[in-house]
Amino acid sequence: MAHPSQLGFQDAASPVMEELLHFHDHALMIVFLISTLVLYIIVAMVTTKLTNKFILDSQEIEIIWTLLPAIILILIALPSLRILYLMDEINDPHLTIKAMGHQWYWSYEYTDYEDLGFDSYMIPTQDLAPGQFRLLEADHRMVVPVESPIRILISAEDVLHSWAVPSLGVKMDAVPGRLNQTAFIASRPGVFYGQCSEICGANHSFMPIVVEAVPLEHFENWSSLMLEDA
Amino acid sequence: MAEDIKAKLEKYRTAPFDARFPNQNQTRNCWSNYVDYYRCQKALDAKGLDTQPCEWYKRVYKSLCPISWPKRFDSLSFAKHHKLLPPLKLERFLVPPVV
Numbered sequence: 001m002a003h004p005s006q007l008g009f010q011d012a013a014s015p016v017m018e019e020l021l022h023f024h025d026h027a028l029m030i031v032f033l034i035s036t037l038v039l040y041i042i043v044a045m046v047t048t049k050l051t052n053k054f055i056l057d058s059q060e061i062e063i064i065w066t067l068l069p070a071i072i073l074i075l076i077a078l079p080s081l082r083i084l085y086l087m088d089e090i091n092d093p094h095l096t097i098k099a100m101g102h103q104w105y106w107s108y109e110y111t112d113y114e115d116l117g118f119d120s121y122m123i124p125t126q127d128l129a130p131g132q133f134r135l136l137e138a139d140h141r142m143v144v145p146v147e148s149p150i151r152i153l154i155s156a157e158d159v160l161h162s163w164a165v166p167s168l169g170v171k172m173d174a175v176p177g178r179l180n181q182t183a184f185i186a187s188r189p190g191v192f193y194g195q196c197s198e199i200c201g202a203n204h205s206f207m208p209i210v211v212e213a214v215p216l217e218h219f220e221n222w223s224s225l226m227l228e229d230a
Numbered sequence: 231m232a233e234d235i236k237a238k239l240e241k242y243r244t245a246p247f248d249a250r251f252p253n254q255n256q257t258r259n260c261w262s263n264y265v266d267y268y269r270c271q272k273a274l275d276a277k278g279l280d281t282q283p284c285e286w287y288k289r290v291y292k293s294l295c296p297i298s299w300p301k302r303f304d305s306l307s308f309a310k311h312h313k314l315l316p317p318l319k320l321e322r323f324l325v326p327p328v329v
Binding site: 151 | 255256289292295
């Protein structure tokens with residue numbers, strides 16, 4: 001989950017998010033290097049007493065400051081395209097879950113075997129137990145087995161919503177009448193939080209997403225219990 | 231053929247990748263399997279054959295379609311909106327002339 005005065009991304013919980021994190025580090029380092037160089041040149045230009053009124057052109061530096069940006073752009077583009085295609089790989093999911101956005105809660109459906117569906121409302125602040133997170137906790141979590149490719153199909157029953165979990169590297173719009181597909185693998189067990197990412201009315205900020213990744217046996221026990229309760 | 235489908239159904243985990251719908255928008259995938267299930271039922275019933283192979287389409291559409299969608303597909307308003315009904319025969323409103 002997010003921490004107070006956090007600057008960077010949340011810790012990655014899926015292989016794709018790890019790649020995105022590393023790419024961000026790489027691109028940001030290039031940005032810092034360029035900014036430092038430019039700042040240095042600006043300061044050097046401003047603080048020198050030397051003047052030169054007679055330079056008209058210079059072939060060498062023109063070549064350098066054309067080629068170098070082109071090379072830097074290629075060095076950014078190659079890892080970027082690698083990750084883009086990695087995210088688009090055909091995967092063979094073990095489980096399909098549907099996340100339906102409503103005003104103002106999410107409902108999750110696990111219909112591969114039985115018809116399991118439940119709603120997930122935010123826990124109001126006054127009902128939080130000590131140690132729980134304000135505006136992030138939900139009464140029913142979306143439980144998934146760890147290290148399994150999951151296909152998640154996202155839609156909405158009323159207005160636009162968006163299903164996002166930053167630590168899994170997933171964000172997908174929930175459009176009424178449309179079924180958007182995305183996939184992820186939870187690489188470690190844990191609880192991962194997200195929030196609705198498309199303005200959807202008064203309680204847009206109060207419909208969080210909570211994904212709980214557990215070992216497969218625990219997932220099977222949980223789904224049997226949920227079916228009994230339903 | 232029917233044995234293959236039976237074996238596939240026994241090993242069923244979830245809807246497999248369908249190359250006809252490789253991209254983000256899976257709406258037609260849900261619709262297509264839903265329609266194929268009923269078409270398969272109708273076709274095999276008409277020939278008097280076992281409709282067990284149609285169960286594959288049912289499993290796939292149940293995996294993919296949100297629970298509320300098949301009910302919506304079956305509704306009259308959906309059929310009207312998507313022009314799925316045959317054209318109206320308005321001759322029945324013609325009143326014969328009174329002699």
